[in-house]
Amino acid sequence: MKMLRSFIPDTLLIALAVGAFFAFPYDLAFLTRIVIMMIFVLSIDLILGLGGIVTLGQAAMYGTGAYAAGLFAVHVSNDPLLGLLAGMAAGAVIALMSGLLLMRAGGLTLIMLSIAVAQVLAEIANRARDWTGGADGMRGIRMGPILGQWRFDFIGQTGYIYCVVVLFVVLFALKGLKASPLGLMARGIHESPARMRAIGAPVYQRRLILYTIGGAIAGIAGALAAQITQLVSLEVFSFTLSAEAVIMLILGGAGRLYGAILGVLIFMVVHHLAASVDPINWLFLIGLMVLLVVFFLPKGLLSLPPALQRLIGGAR
Amino acid sequence: MTFITKRQLAVTVAACLLAGAAQADTIRVGVIAPFSGPFAIWGQQFQQAIEVYQAEHGTEIGGHSIEFLYRDTGGVNPDQTRALAQELLIREGVDYLSGLVFTPNALAVAELATQSETPTVIMNAATSMITTQSDYFLRTGFTLWQVTVPMADWALAQGITTAVTAVTDYGPGIDAENAFRSAFEAGGGTVLDAIRMPIQTTDFAPFMQRVRDQAPAAVFGFLPAGPPTYAFTRAYNENGLREAGITFLGTGETDETTLEALGEPAMGLHTAYHYSAAHESEMNHAFTARLAEMFPGSVANLASVGAYDGAALIYHMVEVAGSDGPAAMQAAMGHAWESPRGPVSIDPATRHITQNVYIRMVDRDAEGRLINREIDTIEAVPDLGLSQ
Numbered sequence: 001m002k003m004l005r006s007f008i009p010d011t012l013l014i015a016l017a018v019g020a021f022f023a024f025p026y027d028l029a030f031l032t033r034i035v036i037m038m039i040f041v042l043s044i045d046l047i048l049g050l051g052g053i054v055t056l057g058q059a060a061m062y063g064t065g066a067y068a069a070g071l072f073a074v075h076v077s078n079d080p081l082l083g084l085l086a087g088m089a090a091g092a093v094i095a096l097m098s099g100l101l102l103m104r105a106g107g108l109t110l111i112m113l114s115i116a117v118a119q120v121l122a123e124i125a126n127r128a129r130d131w132t133g134g135a136d137g138m139r140g141i142r143m144g145p146i147l148g149q150w151r152f153d154f155i156g157q158t159g160y161i162y163c164v165v166v167l168f169v170v171l172f173a174l175k176g177l178k179a180s181p182l183g184l185m186a187r188g189i190h191e192s193p194a195r196m197r198a199i200g201a202p203v204y205q206r207r208l209i210l211y212t213i214g215g216a217i218a219g220i221a222g223a224l225a226a227q228i229t230q231l232v233s234l235e236v237f238s239f240t241l242s243a244e245a246v247i248m249l250i251l252g253g254a255g256r257l258y259g260a261i262l263g264v265l266i267f268m269v270v271h272h273l274a275a276s277v278d279p280i281n282w283l284f285l286i287g288l289m290v291l292l293v294v295f296f297l298p299k300g301l302l303s304l305p306p307a308l309q310r311l312i313g314g315a316r
Numbered sequence: 317m318t319f320i321t322k323r324q325l326a327v328t329v330a331a332c333l334l335a336g337a338a339q340a341d342t343i344r345v346g347v348i349a350p351f352s353g354p355f356a357i358w359g360q361q362f363q364q365a366i367e368v369y370q371a372e373h374g375t376e377i378g379g380h381s382i383e384f385l386y387r388d389t390g391g392v393n394p395d396q397t398r399a400l401a402q403e404l405l406i407r408e409g410v411d412y413l414s415g416l417v418f419t420p421n422a423l424a425v426a427e428l429a430t431q432s433e434t435p436t437v438i439m440n441a442a443t444s445m446i447t448t449q450s451d452y453f454l455r456t457g458f459t460l461w462q463v464t465v466p467m468a469d470w471a472l473a474q475g476i477t478t479a480v481t482a483v484t485d486y487g488p489g490i491d492a493e494n495a496f497r498s499a500f501e502a503g504g505g506t507v508l509d510a511i512r513m514p515i516q517t518t519d520f521a522p523f524m525q526r527v528r529d530q531a532p533a534a535v536f537g538f539l540p541a542g543p544p545t546y547a548f549t550r551a552y553n554e555n556g557l558r559e560a561g562i563t564f565l566g567t568g569e570t571d572e573t574t575l576e577a578l579g580e581p582a583m584g585l586h587t588a589y590h591y592s593a594a595h596e597s598e599m600n601h602a603f604t605a606r607l608a609e610m611f612p613g614s615v616a617n618l619a620s621v622g623a624y625d626g627a628a629l630i631y632h633m634v635e636v637a638g639s640d641g642p643a644a645m646q647a648a649m650g651h652a653w654e655s656p657r658g659p660v661s662i663d664p665a666t667r668h669i670t671q672n673v674y675i676r677m678v679d680r681d682a683e684g685r686l687i688n689r690e691i692d693t694i695e696a697v698p699d700l701g702l703s704q
Contacts, residue, residue, distance in 0.1 A: 026407035029399040135487030136443050137420030154431055155406055231394045233420035279351035279388040
């Protein structure tokens with residue numbers, strides 16, 4: 001019974017994804033952006049929410065994945081799935097390499113270093129104009145059909161389904177990881193690294209593994225963005241991207257995977273609606289929303305139902 | 317799972333359009349630009365200029381009424397730009413796209429414009445190769461080569477034979493450096509040194525010292541508009557380059573929206589550009605007066621004139637071809653008209669605007685405000701970047 005109950009949110013999510021496809025046939029481009037962002041924020045939830053590794057530089061892996069997938073499409077093969085693997089591998093490699101240093105640090109040092117990694121990569125991409133197109137962006141990415149079957153269409157139906165499938169694969173993989181010994185150990189490290197070390201857990205090594213997996217997932221998100229937009233710009237490494245993703249995670253609630261999905265959905269839908277109603281002053285509304293949530297629901301929107309329950313219970 | 321086929325969707329869209337046409341034929345134009353964040357001024361200038369154009373020319377032309385829709389990209393964001401363009405094309409059913417400030421954003425729209433045969437009037441994004449990426453791209457802004465080459469030619473004509481270039485180290489800066497160097501050296505000048513300054517720098521004293529030590533007749537600068545430009549022009553004065561007789565040559569550094577903030581140090585700076593708000597023509601006086609009347613505190617700059625002429629071009633295409641994309645593109649080719657910046661036309665070879673480039677010097681007008689006074693004109697300059 002308990003086993004069954006744990007699948008309710010997933011069934012709901014799948015129904016939501018399918019429903020959105022039919023309910024908003026004209027907004028698939030926007031929905032696809034939301035799905036890609038969800039994958040990216042999930043990668044942050046893994047390292048920040050689960051492992052307690054606070055960084056503001058996850059865009060480093062996202063951007064690397066995007067450029068890797070772009071270069072792969074231009075120079076090697078236009079197969080989307082192979083490109084996705086290339087992006088994933090590139091994200092993992094960058095996370096592993098930078099993680100060797102970063103995972104030895106903590107707190108503010110870690111935050112600063114993670115930002116620095118993204119900045120350095122952005123500068124490298126800017127310099128390597130022949131490869132990346134520099135500030136003009138990398139163009140010429142043309143994707144082939146998925147599995148030789150489904151072409152990317154103008155309306156974005158293929159793109160949406162493709163990204164949704166990847167999202168669910170990532171989500172289920174992360175659910176498995178969360179329940180695995182590695183996931184449990186990560187939770188322990190999050191709560192008290194000193195104690196974990198005392199019981200003999202290899203803290204540094206486990207954090208490095210977690211960070212690398214997070215990097216691989218961020219790389220997947222970047223690769224999807226490159227394949228859908230067919231252009232990669234230097235902004236994939238921007239600090240704003242990393243920071244906004246963390247805000248979305250906190251909005252939804254960190255450490256529970258569904259928080260990442262809810263946070264991205266609410267943030268981007270409000271952003272989209274507010275920005276199309278009032279293209280000049282919409283930022284105010286977003287700011288207000290984040291303020292209210294952080295103030296009244298410090299654990300994110302996911303904690304809204306229990307909070308309401310408490311409120312009603314308390315009134316009685 | 318059943319897919320909605322493209323045909324089914326096309327039928328639905330067509331049905332909606334026909335239903336609309338029965339009442340009043342409205343042509344919709346999607347303007348994609350930054351309206352929030354540090355670049356919000358661009359969207360604002362676009363929208364104001366378009367509204368001025370509509371106030372002057374009405375919202376109807378050739379039996380069609382024209383409606384502009386505005387969408388916000390923030391800054392450089394090709395992912396969002398592409399999604400917004402898709403939304404405008406598919407859900408809002410726009411017949412024309414426009415705006416587009418940054419090169420990556422414009423490039424992200426290229427494939428969509430081609431596939432949907434939607435004429436796209438780029439109001440700013442200034443890299444030469446953009447218009448080669450889609451047959452449906454037109455541009456009413458400028459390119460770096462278009463204004464930089466005349467600057468180099470004019471300098472040579474003034475007897476300046478040695479120069480140092482000092483540019484910000486990013487794509488457009490390097491383009492400007494290449495454009496200046498190739499034109500200057502082709503005309504017999506010598507570039508003594510090519511300095512590339514980091515994009516985050518605000519302290520330009522060491523670079524200015526380096527320029528001064530080499531004693532060129534002129535320094536050619538290129539920087540992104542905003543705080544770096546203030547610091548750069550101040551460093552030019554404080555390090556004694558002006559006293560040493562080193563002429564300052566630039567392009568968009570003395571933009572009208574930031575000119576007043578530059579203050580006294582800006583006096584006498586030489587720039588080559590396609591538009592000055594102080595351009596002496598009846599049409600420009602009418603345009604700037606109307607802009608100031610409708611939006612107190614606003615000043616016209618390159619974004620305003622790019623959008624004003626973009627609207628003019630779209631009106632012309634709508635008048636001739638309505639919502640027929642390929643026919644509208646035909647109508648735009650070679651189209652010539654009078655703009656607040658002077659006579660302009662669309663070059664059929666590049667689909668870029670051919671225009672006068674003016675050599676200007678910062679001066680004060682009768683009321684003591686800083687203006688870009690035009691002192692020389694190079695007539696009918698096409699985009700010079702693609703032939704390089």
